[in-house]
Amino acid sequence: xxxxxxxxxxxxxxxxxxxxxxxxxxxxxxxxxxxxxxxxxxxxxxxxxxxxxxxxxxxxxxxxxxxxxxxxxxxxxxxxxxxxxxxxxxxxxxxxxxxxxxxxxxxxxxxxxxxxxxxxxxxxxxxxxxxxxxxxxxxxxxxxxxxxxxxxxxxxxxxxxxxxxxxxxxxxxxxxxxxxxxxxxx
Amino acid sequence: xxxxxxxxxxxxxxxxxxxxxxxxxxxxxxxxxxxxxxxxxxxxxxxxxxxxxxxxxxxxxxxxxxxxxxxxxxxxxxxxxxxxxxxxxxxxxxxxxxxxxxxxxxxxxxxxxxxxxxxxxxxxxxxxxxxxxxxxxxxxxxxxxxxxxxxxxxxxxxxxxxxxxxxxxxxxxxxxxxxxxxxxxxxxxxxxxxxxxxxxxxxxxxxxxxxxxxxxxxxxxxxxxxxxxxxxxxxxxxxxxxxxxxxxxxxxxxxxxxxxxxxxxxxxxxxxxxxxxxxxxxxxxxxxxxxxxxxxxxxxxxxxxxxxxxxxxxxxxxxxxxxxxxxxxxxxxxxxxxxxxxxxxxxxxxxxxxxxxxxxxxxxxxxxxxxxxxxxxxxxxxxxxxxxxxxxxxxxxxxxxxxxxxxxxxxxxxxxxxxxxxxxxxxxxxxxxxxxxxxxxxxxxxxxxxxxxxxxxxxxxxxxxxxxxxxxxxxxxxxxxxxxxxxxxxxxxxxxxxxxxxxxxxxxxxxxxxxxxxxxxxxxxxxxxxxxxxxxxxxxxxxxxxxxxxxxxxxxxxxxxxxxxx
Numbered sequence: 001x002x003x004x005x006x007x008x009x010x011x012x013x014x015x016x017x018x019x020x021x022x023x024x025x026x027x028x029x030x031x032x033x034x035x036x037x038x039x040x041x042x043x044x045x046x047x048x049x050x051x052x053x054x055x056x057x058x059x060x061x062x063x064x065x066x067x068x069x070x071x072x073x074x075x076x077x078x079x080x081x082x083x084x085x086x087x088x089x090x091x092x093x094x095x096x097x098x099x100x101x102x103x104x105x106x107x108x109x110x111x112x113x114x115x116x117x118x119x120x121x122x123x124x125x126x127x128x129x130x131x132x133x134x135x136x137x138x139x140x141x142x143x144x145x146x147x148x149x150x151x152x153x154x155x156x157x158x159x160x161x162x163x164x165x166x167x168x169x170x171x172x173x174x175x176x177x178x179x180x181x182x183x184x185x186x
Numbered sequence: 187x188x189x190x191x192x193x194x195x196x197x198x199x200x201x202x203x204x205x206x207x208x209x210x211x212x213x214x215x216x217x218x219x220x221x222x223x224x225x226x227x228x229x230x231x232x233x234x235x236x237x238x239x240x241x242x243x244x245x246x247x248x249x250x251x252x253x254x255x256x257x258x259x260x261x262x263x264x265x266x267x268x269x270x271x272x273x274x275x276x277x278x279x280x281x282x283x284x285x286x287x288x289x290x291x292x293x294x295x296x297x298x299x300x301x302x303x304x305x306x307x308x309x310x311x312x313x314x315x316x317x318x319x320x321x322x323x324x325x326x327x328x329x330x331x332x333x334x335x336x337x338x339x340x341x342x343x344x345x346x347x348x349x350x351x352x353x354x355x356x357x358x359x360x361x362x363x364x365x366x367x368x369x370x371x372x373x374x375x376x377x378x379x380x381x382x383x384x385x386x387x388x389x390x391x392x393x394x395x396x397x398x399x400x401x402x403x404x405x406x407x408x409x410x411x412x413x414x415x416x417x418x419x420x421x422x423x424x425x426x427x428x429x430x431x432x433x434x435x436x437x438x439x440x441x442x443x444x445x446x447x448x449x450x451x452x453x454x455x456x457x458x459x460x461x462x463x464x465x466x467x468x469x470x471x472x473x474x475x476x477x478x479x480x481x482x483x484x485x486x487x488x489x490x491x492x493x494x495x496x497x498x499x500x501x502x503x504x505x506x507x508x509x510x511x512x513x514x515x516x517x518x519x520x521x522x523x524x525x526x527x528x529x530x531x532x533x534x535x536x537x538x539x540x541x542x543x544x545x546x547x548x549x550x551x552x553x554x555x556x557x558x559x560x561x562x563x564x565x566x567x568x569x570x571x572x573x574x575x576x577x578x579x580x581x582x583x584x585x586x587x588x589x590x591x592x593x594x595x596x597x598x599x600x601x602x603x604x605x606x607x608x609x610x611x612x613x614x615x616x617x618x619x620x621x622x623x624x625x626x627x628x629x630x631x632x633x634x635x636x637x638x639x640x641x642x643x644x645x646x647x648x649x650x651x652x653x654x655x656x657x658x659x660x661x662x663x664x665x666x667x668x669x670x671x672x673x674x675x676x677x678x679x680x681x682x683x684x685x686x687x688x689x690x691x692x693x694x695x696x697x698x699x700x701x702x703x704x705x706x707x708x709x710x711x712x713x714x715x716x717x718x719x720x721x722x723x724x725x726x727x728x729x730x731x732x733x734x735x736x737x738x739x740x741x742x743x744x745x746x747x748x749x750x751x752x
Contacts, residue, residue: 040673040713064696064698065715067701070702071506072709072710072711073620073621073715075478076503077480079478079531079532079543080541132541162617163617164616165534165539165540165616165617166539
């Protein structure tokens, strides 16, 4: 019984100690402990397994209200959400050649913005100003700040949570609707 | 092709099954475009909708479970006096103002409709008074609903806070109440009923109280000042849509209007000279709508909020203003021609699963070629840093980052909603926007009443909810609160949280420290976010804390706490 209590205490301490240090760690930093509900503003990055060493890798992009916003929520002039994006990869073998680069893009891929190269801790940060978007990590030949579109293989990708909001046309109870009337192929 | 986690597959499959189940339950779809404006049972009329929207199965012909209410129903609107634009009332310490709450006639969007008014004005009289004045306001109620006046943001004596059942009995028709309004803070405040706000405020009962500072340099120089009271109202081809008689409709999302108003007008216009710097005092009096106010291409400087100035002035592209919030901005109009003040949002079309840009013009500013004098560009171009605010805030800084003393969780509970709504809403939990900028589900929202929806503030330490929360403080206490807006509830939604009688600082959002503080009394918590407040308990009495979406408040999202003298 005593052993169980001590074991339980040790487990508690082992969890509590790192947690106590995490409060000052920012999103995307090692040891970051997001607040409750943060999963609502987190994009899961899923590996494509396109390059060696990524089979078991995981990743995420955490979104937060930009520090520059004086309001509770960052909104642009056209009403789009503005977020700071913090990308982090785990359990990832760093490629021996090339640079991992983080991008954000609209779902239509008609606009692409380069967040920047991942650092040695496999972190990158930047901003995004779209409501629905993808986060893409690619392996580029080098770190070219002028590069406007990736050319290397996609290593990770994820969709903003708002991407889960999808059309109901031709779907379920609404399948008898004429999809073409709403701009979709029937 | 995206790689989809198994959990998501499960949830989406569940969604499909649920929607199919709803269809099986309820029969054929209804073309929404046939319905708006249609007379229905119980005095209801079908709520307006985008004609491209589809009504969910099972909702055709349904009406709210409560009776319909329209003021002066059955009486020719011409029998009521026509309301007039707001007038400025300059008051000094000890002055008395009589306010009559009465039925008025308004012409809105081509309709003669019956509304309410303070002294038959829209908005109510703009009261201007110096800081530290005490104003006497005698309120007489001549409408059929019991009412009060709450002096929003003013740290006045508790007995005059205007909360029925807490600080006073509601003023019945034909009765009066004498308010003693002491104004210890400079800034833009407002007044409104604290009884069935969803009806009375929506029908025009609101006005501003501008408290001026003795410091002539409190704000920077401008050419002139303008008041912008932002509002919306829900109308169809016959006029204003009825409100719920015994409980509010639109309890899920609040009643969004489809007609925008500034200072009670649907066609608000201003003129300005080239280079003119105008100070705008913005107040959002809408039941539920948060505005994203843009000023065309004009430069916008944010200088103050509810109960005071920001530590540092900042440039902004737009002003995000939630219900009951106030912001003060200086705007320079440089380009001759027309500048639109607009509400610029990304609305949601749930049917298509899309965001789409939507702009409503709030006001048209005509800028002439005549140059404004004197030239004040130099002062406008600089951003002031208020050292005196930094000094004032010094005693509070040690408390900004400490752990919260109290934690509230915002959530909701529903009962007896139509099955089609429950099934659809339970399936629709994969994504809710942090902020609701438009009513993307008008019928479901309309059908949900305060009798079926309970919005909840839960004390996470005790589990107590709403009126059962028992918080007691002493004057001088600095209380750290964390308000978490749970994304996992039946229908999460942003909540503008208002605290009566005290002032607070928003110290952090989602753990990120606020670097530019201003005293506030209302602040919005987006879905899934945590907002940390440092509340200065400076004013004794029993005070309310509640969501300022009028329908959420009426659906239970409130409680009172006490502050005792030391």
